[in-house]
Amino acid sequence: xxxxxxxxxxxxxxxxxxxxxxxxxxxxxxxxxxxxxxxxxxxxxxxxxxxxxxxxxxxxxxxxxxxxxxxxxxxxxxxxxxxxxxxxxxxxxxxxxxxxxxxxxxxxxxxxxxxxxxxxxxxxxxxxxxxxxxxxxxxxxxxxxxxxxxxxxxxxxxxxxxxxxxxxxxxxxxxxxxxxxxxxxxxxxxxxxxxxxxxxxxxxxxxxxxxxxxxxxxxxxxxxxxxxxxxxxxxxxxxxxxxxxxxxxxxxxxxxxxxxxxxxxxxxxx
Numbered sequence: 001x002x003x004x005x006x007x008x009x010x011x012x013x014x015x016x017x018x019x020x021x022x023x024x025x026x027x028x029x030x031x032x033x034x035x036x037x038x039x040x041x042x043x044x045x046x047x048x049x050x051x052x053x054x055x056x057x058x059x060x061x062x063x064x065x066x067x068x069x070x071x072x073x074x075x076x077x078x079x080x081x082x083x084x085x086x087x088x089x090x091x092x093x094x095x096x097x098x099x100x101x102x103x104x105x106x107x108x109x110x111x112x113x114x115x116x117x118x119x120x121x122x123x124x125x126x127x128x129x130x131x132x133x134x135x136x137x138x139x140x141x142x143x144x145x146x147x148x149x150x151x152x153x154x155x156x157x158x159x160x161x162x163x164x165x166x167x168x169x170x171x172x173x174x175x176x177x178x179x180x181x182x183x184x185x186x187x188x189x190x191x192x193x194x195x196x197x198x199x200x201x202x203x204x205x206x207x208x209x210x211x212x213x214x215x216x217x218x219x220x221x222x223x224x225x226x227x228x229x230x231x232x233x234x235x236x237x238x239x240x241x242x243x244x245x246x247x248x249x250x251x252x253x254x255x256x257x258x259x260x261x262x263x264x265x266x267x268x269x270x
Contacts, residue, residue: 001149002038004077005029008084008092009044009062014054020045022196025113025137026083027186032138034187037145041190042071044096049199069099072107079108079145081133084115097128108148112137120161124168132161138183140174 007023026041033039048063063071072080080100084093097109112133116123120132131154133140140159147154154160159174177183 001036001079001145002075002077003033003040003079003081003145004072004075005039005041005081006068006083006096007041007043007045008082008089008096009048009060009064009068010089011058011060011092012088014057014059020049020196020199022186022188022191022193023083024186025085026081027188027191028138028183029081029141030187030190031184032142033145037149040075041187042068042075043191044068044092046192046195046199049195065095065099068096069103072100072103077107079110079148081110081112081141084111084113086113087115089113090115094126094128097126101128110141110144112141120170121168124161124163130162134159134161134170135174136177139177 005023005026007026023041023043026043030039030041042063044062046062048067049061051062051064053060053064080097082093082096084090093111093115097111100107100109108130109128110131110133111123111129116132117134120134123129123132131144133144136159140157143157144154144160147157154162155169155171158172161168161170163169
């Protein structure tokens with residue numbers, strides 16, 4: 001079973017600042033799945049960051065749709081998982097879903113992140129999306145991929161949404177992961193970690209107005225998360241420290257850590 005995890009490219013208003021951090025959610029999924037499946041991450045922004053194309057009032061940052069198509073064809077995945085953290089990424093995420101289905105209708109397309117988690121019914125109006133993973137994806141996506149591989153019915157998988165006979169089905173809520181230390185460290189060895197630090201330091205100095213457009217989905221998602229768990233999403237401290245250790249390069253003076261729309265910079269003291 002081959003799984004390709006994709007972080008969409010950006011399409012922003014001209015003059016609207018971009019904000020780049022490592023795709024931490026995808027790295028966590030990779031860490032959970034890599035021992036059982038052939039899995040890769042395609043971050044369209046970081047792999048095509050120097051490529052900016054203006055079209056009217058918008059600018060495209062990252063790999064072009066034609067380049068994404070070529071990569072999907074090359075990887076020949078059975079499952080494509082697309083991360084959509086923000087409403088501003090929605091159009092690009094759905095474009096990638098369409099590309100995948102045009103290549104092969106049998107590719108299973110799954111969307112996850114704050115946007116699809118908060119609006120699964122809206123997302124599933126797109127015939128190119130087979131499943132939505134709602135909320136934390138480490139266990140849910142793993143179980144879903146396993147069911148797909150075995151050809152079993154997915155109705156027992158908690159935390160997903162899908163269409164069945166024209167009706168949208170929301171499975172039972174997934175119980176949140178209680179012990180965050182049960183989650184393996186993110187698979188940072190499969191992404192250009194140092195490049196994210198370089199880009200983060202460049203873009204973090206700009207006003208992050210783009211995040212404001214995402215508040216409807218983020219507030220809905222994070223408030224629902226807080227209601228279930230009693231606090232907002234957080235990462236195990238050990239994971240952040242692992243990120244610090246991973247960036248142990250002589251020339252690195254800063255360590256960047258990002259989760260969803262939250263970022264921080266840690267200054268190295270030695």
